[in-house]
Amino acid sequence: GAVVSQHPSRVICKSGTSVKIECRSLDFQATTMFWYRQFPKQSLMLMATSNEGSKATYEQGVEKDKFLINHASLTLSTLTVTSAHPEDSSFYICSARPLEAYNEQFFGPGTRLTVL
Amino acid sequence: DAKTTQPPSMDCAEGRAANLPCNHSTISGNEYVYWYRQIHSQGPQYIIHGLKNNETNEMASLIITEDRKSSTLILPHATLRDTAVYYCIAYSGGGADGLTFGKGTHLIIQP
Numbered sequence: 001g002a003v004v005s006q007h008p009s010r011v012i013c014k015s016g017t018s019v020k021i022e023c024r025s026l027d028f029q030a031t032t033m034f035w036y037r038q039f040p041k042q043s044l045m046l047m048a049t050s051n052e053g054s055k056a057t058y059e060q061g062v063e064k065d066k067f068l069i070n071h072a073s074l075t076l077s078t079l080t081v082t083s084a085h086p087e088d089s090s091f092y093i094c095s096a097r098p099l100e101a102y103n104e105q106f107f108g109p110g111t112r113l114t115v116l
Numbered sequence: 117d118a119k120t121t122q123p124p125s126m127d128c129a130e131g132r133a134a135n136l137p138c139n140h141s142t143i144s145g146n147e148y149v150y151w152y153r154q155i156h157s158q159g160p161q162y163i164i165h166g167l168k169n170n171e172t173n174e175m176a177s178l179i180i181t182e183d184r185k186s187s188t189l190i191l192p193h194a195t196l197r198d199t200a201v202y203y204c205i206a207y208s209g210g211g212a213d214g215l216t217f218g219k220g221t222h223l224i225i226q227p
Contacts, residue, residue, distance in 0.1 A: 034215075036217075043218060043219055043220065044154075046216070095214070112157070
């Protein structure tokens with residue numbers, strides 16, 4: 001149990017385009033999902049907290065107008081990277097907190113974004 | 117959440133026990149100690165967590181000192197597939213909080 005999926009697993013796009021990444025909790029419901037970013041040889045950095053039915057909370061230094069987050073249901077959150085630039089190339093990872101397991105977070109497999 | 121300190125890298129022979137230390141001297145009473153690992157180019161995988169008592173599951177054991185200022189993750193019989201970056205995180209478990217990842221320990225299992 002407690003499986004989180006992400007789609008796509010990797011994506012290559014041109015500079016200036018937008019890319020949508022989906023995060024799904026497959027066998028549990030999650031009111032809260034988190035989005036992280038990981039640059040090569042660095043650790044994961046929290047970008048934003050996504051709550052079902054409300055606006056996301058962004059960490060300091062993360063542009064909310066560039067990284068649009070939608071959490072429309074208890075099993076799906078999406079991250080849209082708008083007007084992507086090469087410096088947005090990174091590994092994007094989501095995690096989900098089950099309704100009934102307050103202290104736990106389960107991570108997706110990540111999405112590798114490359115912006116040309 | 118309290119900061120944690122881990123050695124940047126460790127080696128361990130295949131089949132032996134891997135003992136990964138973590139210092140969390142400023143941990144507060146309501147913070148748990150969590151361990152995750154990340155195999156290259158994958159999402160982090162939950163291993164184990166504890167508050168005060170030692171914990172064991174099918175993957176590992178977690179030993180927390182009585183003063184809770186440090187802990188050790190033990191992989192009892194390391195295999196090559198255990199090669200990964202291991203993260204020790206102090207986390208209060210609040211629903212609104214994401215996890216703060218440090219640099220972790222890169223554990224390399226040698227054949």
